[in-house]
Amino acid sequence: xxxxxxxxxxxxxxxxxxxxxLLAGQIPPGGACDVKTLxxxxxxxxxxxYRTWGHLKDEFEKRRAAAWAAGQQPDPREARxxxxxxxxxxxxxxxxxxHTELTQLKERxxxxxxxxxxxxxxxxxxxxxxxxxxxxxxxxHGDNAVGVVPMPRR
Numbered sequence: 001x002x003x004x005x006x007x008x009x010x011x012x013x014x015x016x017x018x019x020x021x022l023l024a025g026q027i028p029p030g031g032a033c034d035v036k037t038l039x040x041x042x043x044x045x046x047x048x049x050y051r052t053w054g055h056l057k058d059e060f061e062k063r064r065a066a067a068w069a070a071g072q073q074p075d076p077r078e079a080r081x082x083x084x085x086x087x088x089x090x091x092x093x094x095x096x097x098x099h100t101e102l103t104q105l106k107e108r109x110x111x112x113x114x115x116x117x118x119x120x121x122x123x124x125x126x127x128x129x130x131x132x133x134x135x136x137x138x139x140x141h142g143d144n145a146v147g148v149v150p151m152p153r154r
Contacts (some may be wrong), residue, residue, distance in 0.1 A: 011042070011053070012053070014042045015038070015049070015056045017042075019059070020041040022041065022074060023063055023064060023074045024062075025074050025075070027074075027077070028041065032075050032077060033075035033078060035049065035057060052087075057132060060093055
């Protein structure tokens with residue numbers, strides 16, 4: 001069934017009005033700034049939009065892309081999604097840096113534990129040498145050893 005000129009004008013006005021509302025941010029509940037919501041708001045079928053009103057669908061998509069390029073977000077939900085994606089990207093980067101820093105700190109901790117263990121071994125060795133040396137002095141000088149301070153034994 002062919003549309004009369006008056007019917008075509010009326011449908012085109014409804015589609016253009018729906019485009020203007022969506023791009024102005026007047027998104028209905030459960031909708032988005034997309035073709036699906038556009039056809040619902042205009043009261044036409046999606047097939048009709050693609051077949052008969054394709055030029056208006058293209059105009060809608062171009063205007064929506066221009067709004068996005070200009071930094072405008074007609075759809076508050078899409079704007080929130082974009083903000084959350086940006087936040088997620090920043091937090092993921094921070095988490096990666098924190099993980100790298102933690103790995104470096106763990107490696108440094110292991111190195112310092114190794115150094116500390118080596119130093120403790122050296123102190124123990126020196127303590128044994130000193131104890132041996134002190135006992136040799138005690139034997140050589142008897143109880144008359146002067147200036148030798150006995151070390152506590154472990």
